[in-house]
Amino acid sequence: MFAIRFTDVPDDTATRVVPVGPGLDPEMSALADATEKADEPGRITVFPRPLRQPSKVLLAGIGAGDEAAWRAAGAATARAAAADEVLEIHLPADTTPDAVRGLAEGLWLGGYRYRDGVKPARSGEVRILAGHSDSYASDSYATSLTRAETVARAVWLARDLTNTPASVKNPEWLADQIVTEAASRPGLTVTVLAGDELERFGGLRAVGGGSVSPPRFVELSWQPPGATTHVVLVGKGITFDTGGISIKPRDGMKLMKKDMGGAAAVIAATLGAADLNLPVRVTALTPLAENAIGAAAFRPGDVITHYDGSTSENTNSDAEGRLVLADALGYSAAELRPDLTITVATLTGANAVALGKRTAALLSPDDELAAALTAAGTAAGEQIWRLPLAGDYAEHLRSDIADRINATPGPGVVMAALFLRDFFGDTRWAHFDMSAPSWAEADDLELAKGATGWGARTLLRYLSALDGGQQPGA
Incomplete structure (x- = not known):
């Protein structure tokens, strides 16, 4: 990541x-007045100043000056400048620590480029000239910058993992990446299950059975001393999804390297919790498999026995995500018994139909938990909309030969959540369906074209709010 630092001394050679x-x-006031909507968040106006220093000025719109507006301004600034251009940002005297956090997050997230991409990543330093001389404000700014950097690193990791082609990113490779990332941080433990160790994970074995790359189950744990709350994060980790025997059409398959975006988000959030030293126990569970077509692929009509001993009739092998999540949730309920469980999954195409490309669906029977997660998402800059967990649809999941079927006509997002509901046990729970917002078709403010890392920001905001009883948006 490129450097962002505070400075007390202006440098007229920087933009x-x-x-x-x-x-x-x-x-500057005259220039702003002469420019339409110059104060609109995310609007950048470029003014060359030949024969003067600095030789170029960027006016960055910050609107009402809230954190979201500063985040937009930061992202637009990162994109408006050349990759190696040194920037010097002059903060107004009344800039809040939240504004600094938004600005820094926007700069880092907007400046992201995939490591193997054709566009050069930002390399030029960004210097922030603080308008405050108060030492308390300076300390608060520094704290905000540290938090922003931690969040940005988490999102960059989630984006990198999701953007990696499936020709590289099989279950073994992804499990190895998690082990490597955890090894660089004290206090984290990792367990990777494979082969016969997955005997009870019937859904995971079925989905991964058609691939030459066998499945993995990864448990990443952050358990700080004295933690009294245990949160389990479960992320769908399908490294590529052909749809299996219920094969997808070409257009539906070409982006399926992103079908492990939920796993990337929960891993990134757990690593971020460790980096922030949050006093909350966090366990990330990622069932990893490639849903391929082969002689050993599972078939429509097969009955699968999950970790908890219950059974599912496979009626559509392209509804595979809920089958692997069911095993992870059964494992969590039986072996971990957390205080609450949150699933994050690129689970249904119906997410985009219902809510468009920028908004994730949230389903939960717990009003308080749903409100806290929504507040965290709003503060973090990730859009969330709660959908009803309509129990009267559950009868459509009935099977004549198993406890349930895995796919049925009806409201797709809701039906998937109702399927998962059986496996959470007694824990409080919430489910995110984030298939649509996991990918951006073009650069858009803090989102770079490609994987967005959706969920990492929201989860870190929520987990940070559990530190000391803060409100989720704090």
């Missing part, structure tokens, strides 16, 4: 970035 708001000097 100056001026947030558009009250208190501008007469020249």
Whole structure:
């Protein structure tokens, strides 16, 4: 990641970035007044200044000046400058620590490029000239910058993992990446199950059975001393999804390297919790498999026995995500008994039909938990909309030969959540269906084209709010 640091000494050789708001000097104020919507969040206006220093000024719109607006300004600034251009951002005197956090997150997230991409990643340093001289404010700014960097690193990791082609990213490779990341951080433990160790994971074995790359089950744990709350995060980890025997059409298959976006998000959030030293026990569970077509692929009509001993009739091998999540949830309920469980999964195409490309669906029977997660998402800049967990649809999951079927006509997001509901046990729970917002077709503010890392920001906000009883949006 490129460097962002505070400075006390202006440098006229750097490109100056001026947030558009009250208190501008007469020249900047005149430039802003001459530009339509110059204060709109995410709007950048470029003014060359030949024969003067600095030789270029960027006006960055910050709107009402809340964290989201500063995040938009930061992302737009990162994209407006050349990759190696040194930027110097002049903060107004009334800039809050939340604004600094938003600005820094926007700069880092907007400046992201996939490591094997054709666009150069930002390398030029960003210097922030603080308008505050108060030492308390300076300390708060530094804390905000640290938190922003931790979140950005988590999102970058989630994006990198999701953007990696499936020709590289099989279950074994992804499990190895998790082990490597955990090894660099004290206090984390990793367990990887494979082969005969997966005997009870019937859904995972069935989904992964048609691939030459066998499945894995990874448990990543952050357990700080004195933690009194245990949160389990479960992420769908299908490294590529052909649809299996119920094969997808070509257009539906070409982005299926992103079908492990949920696993990437929960791993990134758990690593971030360790980096922030959060006093919350966090366990990430990632069932990893490639849903391929082969002689050993599972078939429509097969009956699968899950970790908890219950059975599912496979009526559509392209509804595989819920089958692997069911095993992970059964394992969590039986072996971990957490205080609450959150699933994050690129689970249904119906997510995009219902809510469009930018919004994840949230389903939970727990109003308080749903409200806290929604508040965390709003603060983090990830859009969430709660859908009803309509229990009267559950009868459509009935099977004549098993405890349930895995796919049925009806409201797809809701039906998938109702399927999963059986496996959470007695824990409080919430489920995110984030298939649509896991991928961006073009650069859009803090989202870079490709994988978005959706969920890592929301989860880290929520987990941080459990530290000391803060509100989830704090």
